[in-house]
Amino acid sequence: MENIRIAICDDEILLLPHLSAMIRRYFTTQNLECETVPFSSSTELSEHIQKNNFFDLYFLDIDIPELNGIALAEKIKQKDSNALIIYVSAKEDMVFQTFKTQPLAFVRKNCFSDDMLEAMNTIIKYLKKPQETIVTLEDSLGHPVRIHVNRTIYIEAKDNYQYIVSAKKQEMVRCSITELEKALTPYRYIRVHRSYLVNYKYIRRINPDHILLDDGRTVPMSRLRKKEIRQLFMEYDLS
Template identity: 30%
Template sequence: MKVFSIAMCDDSSRALTAFSVALENVFEKCGARALIDTFSSPAALERSMSEKHYDAVFLDIEMPAADGITLGKNLRTAKDTTRIIYLSGREDRVFDAFVAHPFGFIRKNSFANDSVDAVRSLLASCSVKTVEIGTYTNDVVEVDPSAVVYVENVKDRQLFHFAENARTLTVKSTLGRLEDLLSPYGFIRVHQGYIVNHDYISRLDNTSVTLTNGEIVPVSRRKLGEVRKKFMSLIDKGGE
């Protein structure tokens, strides 16, 4: 059974208790398990997210101090790609929440039905594409390629750079092997020391690639034509 790390934030302690218990049951019915941390304020959740990864956060839209939409905007500004699912009794504010690029919405008065759809979609999205990679501590970890911005060769090690919270992972492999492993997922070898996920490329120049997080990665002059061709091909195919 797959285990999901979930955060839920609502200023009402009664709602937190009721919805978190109900959500655990929905995950179980869908064949998964949810470990849910609950928070009564966006500030408390934000502090926790600076130290811990969540597969998804369920946010109340209407809260007195700072609402869920503001927190969602803050996360996206910080390049945090955690899936956000909004809880609301105010359907008129759904369109306001689009600025945070939410994964889904649950109406509080239709929680039983909406939560099932949201959890099923979440399970489907999280079951997509993982690869097993050996680390320098001889562990084997599962990595979601869509969460990786680029891989960098550092001496005899390969360093994965993730979109979320600037997280990194050092692995035991060669860049060539990782290129073979990640190429089917839209990764491009742009330089002797770099493999880049095309989804995070915002600009491709003659000597460098600018990524969506603002970082700049060098492009090998001899690879430039090949990089451009593959990049355009991936865009045309939608990354498939």
């Protein structure tokens, strides 16, 4: 597992080095490498995130001047939906308000040692479980685009946008289908048409002029690429 980047945001400046040291020690016992970066201001961390400087884990106090921890977590999630949030706070009465940001844990400052140990165990279990493959690239504005490789059924190009379609949702992004094809071909995505990139695992059947998907939807198939598409499909079936 690669080095894990961790942001710690708390206006109690004396707590920051203590929390950083505790996290690093625990990760070391699990044979994991981590980098901790302290922030004594929520605004400072927010500005860091707005520049697309992301972390894997965020330890956030709730009662912080300027921008409270929950509002900060919402901003982080808007930019990086895969961010892992852990609250470290004396505001126990706000625990239910944190649920909308889907935190991994809530550490009470008045039960710091016990809660922190439990939180670290939860974090390690999460990090060590098999994770879904996610491909990340930048859109035309430099914003990160994260594609869940296994969940995505197909991608459709329409006007200046690409529509990433899964069983439960459709996401619109602004980047070229050629870039997406280059990034996703190693994961068995097939360019079946100039406007369509399809995940092989969701193809039920190749018909003369279209592809039938497992959920019953169809996408058009390029006549010029028909032979190449069939060949790729057979290769993937046999491997």
